[in-house]
Amino acid sequence: MTKKWIYALEEVGQEHLNLVGRKCANLGEMTKLGMRVPPGFAISVDGFENYMRVTGLGRRIETYFASLGEDLKKSVQKQMDASRAAKDMIAETPLPAGIAEQIVSNYEALCARCGEADLPVAVRSSGSVSMPGQMETYLHVRGSSEVMRRVLEVWESTFNTRAIAFRLEKGMAVDKAPIGVAVIRMVSAKSAGVLLTVVPTTGDTDHVVIEGNWGLGESVVSGDITPDNFMVDKVSLAIEKNINKKSRYVVSTVNGTVKADVPSHLQEIPCLEDAEIHELVRIALSVEKHFGVPQDMEWVVDQDLPFPENVIWVQARPAKFTAQRKDADADYIVDQMARLFRR
Known part of the structure; x- marks a missing residue:
């Protein structure tokens, strides 16, 4: 395993999509554009394939799926059973020493870079094929052993039932799915959310739409709350605000992320200041x-950071949107954002 298979985000870009997956490639490209991106590293597809090869799991899982034949396509229950079996094989197979050492070494280097021992990080899947919402993300992961455990669980999620069904539907090999992993510093989030430079329900390209809530962005796409909505004119930068009562949010704790009640004094005020909105729009x-x-x-x-250094980006990708219609309803629909958020 002398071939390099872990990269700093600054080392990758769009040309490395097949090497590190879409999310890592996007993060690397964003750093090249000078955007403020949390520091981190990308575990390439080769890392997953090394693990499958060195442990013999690749051959075992390939043989297992071959034994199921065409019946796998006909039954959701069989897909669920296959998912459980494949994930059990991975859960029972620890990381080989050489692979574990490389992950730990890069995590410790990231801790040193950020000046914090046991730095909290996000461990996020980065598929080279877009499979929305089908792989796992883990937030506020601390310590080498936890990082290794979560990396293994991200790899394990390539055999989620939904991922198996997706590959069957698309005619892809069901026994494998190239996947990278992004390990990036957690941001101490005051607020978070999503932004589109097009109104997705109408195709209006004259405005930017921002959705947000206090805390981490998961509450924006989970449907638990109705987030704040900001519509910004691209030319005049005029802001149209729709501020909703935000009763719940997702926050980081020493034990991970939890859902909690938003303090009463924050529930009905904007989660973004005008200057922050304009900075988001400028960069977008x-x-x-x-x-x-x-x-x-x-x-x-x-x-924890002063403005504008506090405005940080964790994803950028081409938007999916409806072709513009003159009679379209201009309301922005949060449910559609949930489908767009995870890649």
Whole structure:
């Protein structure tokens, strides 16, 4: 295993999509554009394939799925059983020493870079094929042993039932799914959410839409609350605000992330200041110009940093949206954002 298979985010970009997966490639590209991105590293597809090869799991899982034949396509129950069996095989197979040492070494280097022992990180799946919402993400992971455990669980999630069904539907090999893993510093989130440089339900490209809540962005897409909505004119930068009562949010604790009640004094005030909104829009429009297509982006405002360094990005990708219609309803639908958020 002399071949390099872990990379700093600064080392990768869009040209490395098949090497490190879409999310890691996007994060690397964002750093090249000068965007504020949390520091971290990318575990490439080769890392997963090394694990499967060195442990013999790849051959075992391939043989197992081959034994199921065409029956796997006909029954959801069989897909659920296959998912459980494949995931059990991975759960029972620890990381080989050489692979574990490389992950720990890169995590410790990230801790040193950020000046914090047992730095809390997000461990996020990064598939080279877009499979929305089908792989796992773990937040506020601390310590080498926990990072290794979560990396293994992200790899394990390639055999989630939904992922198996997706590969069957698309005619892909069901016994394997190239996957990278992003390990990035957790942001001390004051607020977070999503931004699109197009109104997805109408195709209106004259406005930027921002959805947000206090705390981490998971509450914005979970449907637990109705987030704040900001519509910003791309030319005048005029802001139209729809501030909703935000009773619940997701926050980081020493034991991970939890859902909690929003303090009463914050529930009915905007989760973003006007200056933060304009900074989000400024950067988003520059990214849209760079790529030449509307963008679907994820942002976090760090409560421990001064403005504008506190405006941080954790995702940017081409937006999916409805073609513009003159008679379309201009309301922004949060449910659609939930489908767009996870890739």
